Each structure stands twice: as structure tokens, then as C-alpha cells.
Amino acid sequence: MKFCSECASPVSLRVPEGDNLPRFICDRCGTVHYQNPNMVAGCIAEWQDRILLCKRSIEPRSGLWTLPAGFMENGETTVEAAARETREEACAEVTDLKLYGLFNLPHINQVYLMFRGQLVDGKAAAGPESEEVGLYRREEIPWEQLAFPVIRETLELYYDDDARTDHVVYISDLRRTADRRIEIRRHLKNDDR
Amino acid sequence: MKFCSECASPVSLRVPEGDNLPRFICDRCGTVHYQNPNMVAGCIAEWQDRILLCKRSIEPRSGLWTLPAGFMENGETTVEAAARETREEACAEVTDLKLYGLFNLPHINQVYLMFRGQLVDGKAAAGPESEEVGLYRREEIPWEQLAFPVIRETLELYYDDDARTDHVVYISDLRRTADRRIEIRRHLKNDDR
Numbered sequence: 587m588k589f590c591s592e593c594a595s596p597v598s599l600r601v602p603e604g605d606n607l608p609r610f611i612c613d614r615c616g617t618v619h620y621q622n623p624n625m626v627a628g629c630i631a632e633w634q635d636r637i638l639l640c641k642r643s644i645e646p647r648s649g650l651w652t653l654p655a656g657f658m659e660n661g662e663t664t665v666e667a668a669a670r671e672t673r674e675e676a677c678a679e680v681t682d683l684k685l686y687g688l689f690n691l692p693h694i695n696q697v698y699l700m701f702r703g704q705l706v707d708g709k710a711a712a713g714p715e716s717e718e719v720g721l722y723r724r725e726e727i728p729w730e731q732l733a734f735p736v737i738r739e740t741l742e743l744y745y746d747d748d749a750r751t752d753h754v755v756y757i758s759d760l761r762r763t764a765d766r767r768i769e770i771r772r773h774l775k776n777d778d779r
Numbered sequence: 780m781k782f783c784s785e786c787a788s789p790v791s792l793r794v795p796e797g798d799n800l801p802r803f804i805c806d807r808c809g810t811v812h813y814q815n816p817n818m819v820a821g822c823i824a825e826w827q828d829r830i831l832l833c834k835r836s837i838e839p840r841s842g843l844w845t846l847p848a849g850f851m852e853n854g855e856t857t858v859e860a861a862a863r864e865t866r867e868e869a870c871a872e873v874t875d876l877k878l879y880g881l882f883n884l885p886h887i888n889q890v891y892l893m894f895r896g897q898l899v900d901g902k903a904a905a906g907p908e909s910e911e912v913g914l915y916r917r918e919e920i921p922w923e924q925l926a927f928p929v930i931r932e933t934l935e936l937y938y939d940d941d942a943r944t945d946h947v948v949y950i951s952d953l954r955r956t957a958d959r960r961i962e963i964r965r966h967l968k969n970d971d972r
Contacts, residue, residue: 589787591780663883690856
């Protein structure tokens with residue numbers, strides 16, 4: 587950020603009075619421009635013993651596989667965002683969405699909220715951001731061609747949880763280490779104790 | 780938003796190629812300025828049969844009571860954000876945070892993530908944004924002086940849930956209606972079915 591989006595004057599990075607973190611502040615009109623994490627909402631859409639995966643046709647990670655997921659928009663709820671992304675990326679409708687996992691990615695300022703739901707009629711087709719979509723059984727998941735670490739984490743938790751009880755919400759933190767590996771810290775599930 | 784934060788040229792609100800929603804786009808450099816919902820993280824900090832409440836000393840709703848909560852910062856996880864807000868607003872440390880509720884406020888583009896945790900040593904004191912803080916029993920909650928509808932909703936769910944099992948995550952949508960009331964839709968808890 588270089589200029590104020592309200593008055594076009596240069597901004598400086600400094601700590602506002604009464605705050606404790608540097609923010610971009612307009613040198614002329616004084617507007618403070620906060621920058622905050624983004625939410626990504628996505629979906630494990632189930633159909634019988636299969637789940638819906640999408641092969642990305644856009645960057646980043648074009649040609650690799652993902653669960654339908656994307657940035658939440660203003661004016662919608664998290665459940666609506668997960669359903670919309672599933673509709674946009676896989677032309678598919680989902681019902682009965684329940685929160686499945688919350689994944690913190692602090693190194694890229696993102697929080698993923700992954701829901702689990704039922705694919706309606708088993709119908710799906712590639713949307714504009716997908717090269718192809720398909721319904722996969724556990725043994726058919728393309729583990730070596732997944733687009734993002736958070737997708738692998740979601741699927742590993744999903745398949746490790748044989749009971750797959752409805753009330754569990756998983757929370758994991760995924761951080762990039764200095765040598766660019768992704769380090770995963772799994773918090774206790776909400777029903778562990 | 781009136782000007783591009785990268786090059787200071789005017790922006791227009793239009794739908795980018797391949798998108799389906801209007802965005803602020805720079806007329807000169809073409810940068811698309813997305814606007815997305817903000818996350819608020821907060822905490823029900825328990826001490827014996829009491830919970831921690833803060834009387835706000837800042838606007839909005841100065842003089843009214845709230846749970847410690849605030850906007851998540853870049854570079855932190857949701858649990859870290861909830862603990863930091865509790866530290867800042869009530870000089871209090873919390874442990875064992877578990878996700879308790881997810882509240883969608885689409886009319887103001889916010890998602891609240893409320894955690895439940897244990898107050899360490901029962902210690903708390905007013906931080907710079909609080910006029911006073913205190914530990915309250917159920918019958919002492921100042922229901923008529925709560926700062927925000929989402930705080931009332933969190934506390935109502937909390938006290939309606941006698942079992943207060945560890946594995947429940949509540950999800951509610953709070954929307955402002957045309958006549959400026961707040962309409963609440965409670966989704967099934969994650970363990971209902």
C-alpha cells in the first residue's frame with residue numbers, strides 16, 4: 587500500500603495513537619488503513635462413499651486437485667460462501683453443511699473454514715475455474731497431486747476419522763518454516779479431553 | 780474507496796473479466812482491490828461458576844458490557860487472536876481455548892469466532908479499552924446493558940446449554956432487518972441430528 591484510497595495522498599507505516607501495531611496511515615487525511623486476514627470457505631461434498639474433487643484450471647496450482655473453496659465475499663455467511671464456491675467450481679449443489687475444520691494459515695494471513703455436506707443427486711461438472719471434477723473413493727484420491735497443504739490436511743483428518751461423527755470440529759495451524767516446509771500443529775479436537 | 784492504493788489513480792467499480800461481482804479496479808494500473816469480511820475473535824473466560832465481562836470505555840457502545848473480542852490481526856491464528864484480545868481488554872490470561880461458536884453478521888461483513896477457555900488464577904483488570912472488568916455469575920449478567928447482539932447471542936447459547944459439552948460448536952446468523960431489528964437464525968449445533 588502506497589497511497590490513501592480516500593484522498594490519494596501518500597501513506598506511512600506507523601503506530602496510530604492508542605494502538606500497538608504499525609498501520610498504513612494517510613499523511614493528509616489521517617485515515618487508518620487496517621489490513622486483516624482473509625477467510626476461505628470450502629466444502630467436502632459427499633456422495634455415497636465418494637467425495638467431490640476439482641482439478642484447477644487457473645493459477646496458482648493449475649492442473650492440481652482441490653476441494654471446492656475460495657475467498658468469502660462481503661454480505662454472505664460462511665455456509666453460503668462454501669455452497670457458492672461448490673456451485674461455481676463444480677456446478678454442484680450441497681445441503682446439510684456442518685463445520686468440519688478450521689485451519690489457520692498465519693504466514694499467508696488466511697483462515698480456512700471447511701464444511702462437510704451432501705452432494706445433491708451426485709451431480710457435478712467443471713465450472714470456469716476447473717479443468718475437470720470428479721467423485722473419488724478414498725483409495726482413488728490423487729494424494730501426490732493435491733494443490734495446497736490445507737487440502738491435504740483436511741483430507742487426512744477426514745480419512746483418519748473412521749467414525750466421522752457429526753460433532754467434531756478440527757482445528758489445525760499450518761505455518762511455513764524458514765526452510766519453506768509446512769509445519770502442522772493439530773489442536774485437540776473439540777471432543778477430546 | 781476512491782483511489783488506487785498502488786498508484787493513486789481513480790478507481791471504478793466494475794466486474795473484472797472472469798469474475799461475477801463488481802470490484803474497485805484501478806483505471807490506470809488495473810489493480811483489482813478486493814474487499815472481504817473481517818474476522819473477530821473473542822473469548823468466554825471461565826473462572827469457577829463465573830465468566831469474565833468487560834465494560835467498554837471506547838466507542839462504539841462505550842459504557843456497555845461485552846466479552847473480550849476484537850479484530851484478528853495478520854500473522855496470528857484465531858486462538859492467538861482470542862487470547863490476545865482477552866489480554867488487551869482484561870489483562871487476563873486464558874488457557875485451553877476451544878471453539879464455542881461461529882457467528883455470521885453478513886450485514887456488517889463480519890464473522891465472529893468465540894472460544895471458551897479457563898481464566899488463569901482468576902486474575903483480570905481493566906485494559907485501556909475497558910472502564911472496568913469483572914467475574915459474573917449467571918444471575919449477575921447485565922442483560923440489559925450488553926454492547927452487541929452477538930454478545931447476547933453467545934451468552935444465551937452458553938447459559939441455555941446446561942451440559943456445556945466440550946464438543947459443541949454453535950453457528951448462528953445475525954442479520955439486520957429493514958426495520959433495523961436483528962434477526963437470528965440458529966443453525967443446528969454440530970452434534971444435533
